[in-house]
Amino acid sequence: MHIAVIGAGYVGLTVGVCLAESGLSVSLIELDEDRVWVLERGELPFYESGLTDLYVRNFQAGHIGCTTSYSRGLDGVTAAFLAVGTPPLADGSADLSRARAAITEIAKYAPEHLVLVIKSTVPVGTAAEMRQLLDKAARGDIEVVSNPEFLRQGQAVEDFLHPDRVVIGADSGEAARLVKQLYQRFLDADVPVLVMDNASAEMAKYASNAFLAARVSYVNEIANICDHIGVSVDDVVKAMGADHRIGSQYLQPGCGYGGSCLAKDLQALMATARAGGYAATLLDAVAQTNEDQKRLLCRKIHQHFEGVLEGRTIAIWGLAFKEKTDDVRESPAIALIDYLIGQHAHVQVFDPVALSQVVDVLDDRITECSDEYQAVDDADALVVMTPWPEFRQPDWDRVKSLLRVPVVFDGRNLYDPAELVGMGFTYVGFGRPQVTRLPSGSLYGPHTQMVANK
Ligand SMILES: NC(=O)c1ccc[n+]([C@@H]2O[C@H](COP(=O)([O-])OP(=O)(O)OC[C@H]3O[C@@H](n4cnc5c(N)ncnc54)[C@H](O)[C@@H]3O)[C@@H](O)[C@H]2O)c1
Incomplete structure (x- = not known):
């Protein structure tokens, strides 16, 4: 046929x-x-x-x-x-x-x-x-x-x-x-x-994607609460995911969802609801939480550098919105790069396959790197944005020796905070437990940034 x-x-x-x-x-x-x-x-x-x-x-x-x-x-x-x-x-x-x-x-x-x-x-x-x-x-x-x-x-x-x-x-x-x-x-x-009628099939797709987006925003909200009250979100998520009624997929705290589908389909479903005369307030909150989450990572970086990013070099691992694709549509990494460039920071980026997709956002403050170690060379911090398998277990001694200052912003909660702190890194993730208390009034609440004991 x-x-x-x-x-x-x-x-x-x-x-x-x-x-x-x-x-x-x-x-x-x-x-x-x-x-x-x-x-x-x-x-x-x-x-x-x-x-x-x-x-x-x-x-x-x-x-x-x-x-x-x-x-x-x-x-x-x-x-x-x-x-x-x-x-x-x-x-x-x-x-x-x-x-x-x-x-x-x-x-x-x-x-x-x-x-x-x-x-x-x-x-x-x-x-x-x-x-x-x-x-x-x-x-x-x-x-x-x-x-x-x-x-x-x-x-x-x-x-x-x-x-x-x-x-x-x-x-x-x-x-x-x-x-x-x-x-x-x-x-x-x-x-x-x-097999169903056309309208039900059309609605089923939007309802499914909006639900997945809601899971991500929900777990990010939980992580943020954990950040403010000094609880490890990792164990919370493990306990939630072990419940068969909940399951563990799309339950990883981090810098928010991206890609061409979740955000777009959520917006389209909200437009459909509006056209039908219904205000979908839950969906609205899901979208807003995701936007806030992308900005939260920028704010964490901003706060770490006490509001001055000019002259800093930031290494970014991962451009694609997820691993094993080169798609950068709606990727939180692109939002972060926009922010860093706006703050006059220099950015050194590595992604195993997605670099060719961002030629139009690259300017002279962005350096394309040939591997993850070149990206951290002489940088003031590493930000991990895409959970590529090769980023999960890097040679941390090498990373530390290449960075000017050993600071890791873990945009996907990929790493064991205690392990990194034990190696002398400052670690910032989402909803991770504390080692050293920051001054009260800090963005993360009193508990949530891990700082190497010096
Ligand atoms: N990307 C995903 O993960 C995914 C998953 C499920 C559903 N979808 C949906 O599938 C659709 C396609 O998504 P995608 O990510 O493959 O998009 P895409 O942008 O990667 O691909 C669309 C292709 O269609 C071509 N095109 C546009 N107008 C055309 C026309 N009139 N005739 C012939 N070709 C034309 C474009 O040049 C492009 O190559 C979207 O509605 C998306 O929401 C995407």
């Missing part, structure tokens, strides 16, 4: 490559000519763990190809997956212009009886709107199915091939059956396939 995937981004490329691997013939339709050029050379335009090998194998075998042309890409296909971006508009609602533009082309070039599968995260009512657009273009033969994607960047291939569930929203049983069949080529038998 021949299918098309429209939009060769993190989602579209993963979907296309995995479906090609399952034996389908896949045409990627992508408007960005540079992206198509890279893909046609058998390379990927971005880093996603495990995707390159799969792509290269299927590309070389002729199972997947890429084009900018809708007429060529849709030729002879049975289904087309729509995976274009849906970034936020100024009011937080989802910008559907890319999806609408794609529908115009699909209406022109799709073969008869196409099943259009909406993979992009789109607000409730989008499938109905697409249906109307297609009807207006006299394409009543195209079925619209909502099939939101739940994969996580950094483990996209694993998540797509082994999902917790597949959600299919459809008005027609036949269209839903076709999409189910496509998944059943690789799905484990026990994975639930939940």
